[in-house]
Amino acid sequence: MKKYLLYTMLFIIPIWIVLLGADDSLSHRIRCANSSFSQPLYDMYNVTDSFDILICGNSRASVQYNPFILDSILECNSYNLGYDGCAVNIQLVKYEQWCKHHSNPKYIIYNIDLWTMNETRGNNREQIFPYFTMDRNLMKNMDIYHDYTIAEKFIPFSRYIGHKNMIEDILVDSISFYKGYYGCDWEWQHANVRHNQDLYKCACDSNMIELFCNFIEKQQSKNTKILFVYAPMFHTILQNSPDIQKMYDMYGNIANQYNISILDYNTEIMCQDSTLFYNKMHLNQTGAELFTTKLAHNIDSIGFLKK
């Protein structure tokens, strides 16, 4: 038995070393890729500045809040920490990672919407592909929410298995990325899409709400000021979603509880203009710039930033 175990181990060691090398090489290439999947996390580890304002939320944060405009109008230094396809649970994991490498922000602009409290499980796993070997702590945190197998966590290269096409897409992707923001200069894609009410339901998951409230309490204890923002959604969502009032009530209660201001852009005239959106949920680059300009002026006017 000892001889068998010893020889098996000796046989496996070279394979393990090769897999480790392949994993490291591929991870490095993905980290360096200019992709909307890899950049949002990778850039977070690269930037070393300290920032006054952090923008948090899902893809509706990452493609709609332009830090360049905020910085110019508010004379500050902001960074967009939006995370595509993720609800508050994953957004906060990203925020925690951010805090491990940077100082605490003075202000947080939190993009809230119908999908923020919808627990994310297992989707968009490609977004954290390369970071497993890079950051074991991140792996541990993400493990709570993503369905990674033991093999994927501990056997090098195994998490890439079966994802060749996706990895190739990541490697050839090219986005214009600026401080966590990437504007999408795309045409309107939802012209012929029928309204699906299930997509526009508001999840009020009690665990997610509790997680969110804990986050707010923790930030307020560190004197970080939080602002809630409803970024524009296309008007048909507002008209047809069965849960708009439920959403307003939920965030309204949280805002009241923690004395947080809310800016609502869902009633803006721009919500009627499909030339400013690429789909019902997301503004295109032009729309994003217009919205960020308005937001910056409004932030200035309500005196959210302490001068």
Next chain:
Amino acid sequence: MIANIIVNLGILGIYKYYDFFATQFARLFGIESDFLLLHLILPVGISFYTFQALSYSIDVYRKQIQPTHDIVAFTAFLSFFPQLVAGPIERATNLLPQFQKKRTFDYATAVDGMRQILWGLFKKIVVADNCATYVDTVLADISSQSGSTLLLAAVLFTFQIYGDFSGYSDIAIGTAKLFGIKLMRNFNVPYFSRDIAEFWRRWHISLTTWFRDYVYIPLGGSRPNIPETIRQKGDKALEARYTKWIALRNTFVIFLLSGFWHGANWTFVLWGAYHALLFVPLLLLNKNRRYRDTVATITLPDGTIKTKWLPSLKEAGQMLLTFTLAVFGWIIFRATGLKTLSAWVTGIFDSSLFSIPWLMNRSYYITLAISILVLILVEWINRTREHGLAAPKVSKLSQLLVYYILVTWVIISMYINQKAVTFIYFQF
């Protein structure tokens, strides 16, 4: 005994066949079938362990084994994990005693088990899963494919199902060896068979022998008892005709049952009937037991088997013909229904049969061709051994090199294949 068979087959029948018969019944009488259906989820491997349980009961009834009082050994026999979901369907006479006696670790057996697992992984992941990519893509849109593409899909499915099922069997048998358990052989290079009778002695051996021992022989097999009324006439020709008729009937029964065992679908029944029909000429000409040895081998006076490098022209022709017949059988097996089967067969015999088939991409095609070639070559060289990597007669360094190449090939194939293809026989 009867109660035992009714309970075992009853469970299998309700889970696997009830909805099928209810649908056929409703269709026959033109009534709505929805309210009749149970929509039960088929438990994985139910056909395998039901047959294994039946073999124990029948063997005890026949007094071939003593009933066991060792509940641990019995449950281990029924649920031994490597072969639980897709066989080999073990006999109590072989497996049960192995759980009852003390086992000691044997280095050579364990190493051989590892080799067999590696060969099984190669067959499954490199050959079968790569074939599946092409076959699934082609069959997703069968009507727009050329005849040559459909024929290539049929040939590749032939390798897919062999790689998939025999690969699983190798992994199961190899894993069992690590625990000191010897499972029965399930495949013995079936595509090197010289006729369809030999093919069935080499394909899914555990199921074929199960049907032979528990259905075919009890029904009279090929040597039935001659009824007294015929015997009294003293007509030898009549007795011979009667014997032949019973053998034919029994052959059809086991092939139809074997087809139906695979699933509640007419295509499986048709597949069984197709093979029974191929068997008929051999049975009528008394040639069904012609080839009991392995192709291109010579048995020396001392009993050792010497292999030849190449088969004779006649043997090569026989193997090619048997392989072609098997390919058409697999078309019936793979078709999801009679309409798909019809579209597939008529699609092949189209004027486009002689056009260049659609190929996914050059690198995929080359890799697949090489992997199939390696499969054929390795199995040909080792056709008298238990598995492709058994008892190698090359230096340790060469062995190690081969193992590393296979491991690398398996890993790269896993990376390239977009989805893990589940074992085909898990559905049965």
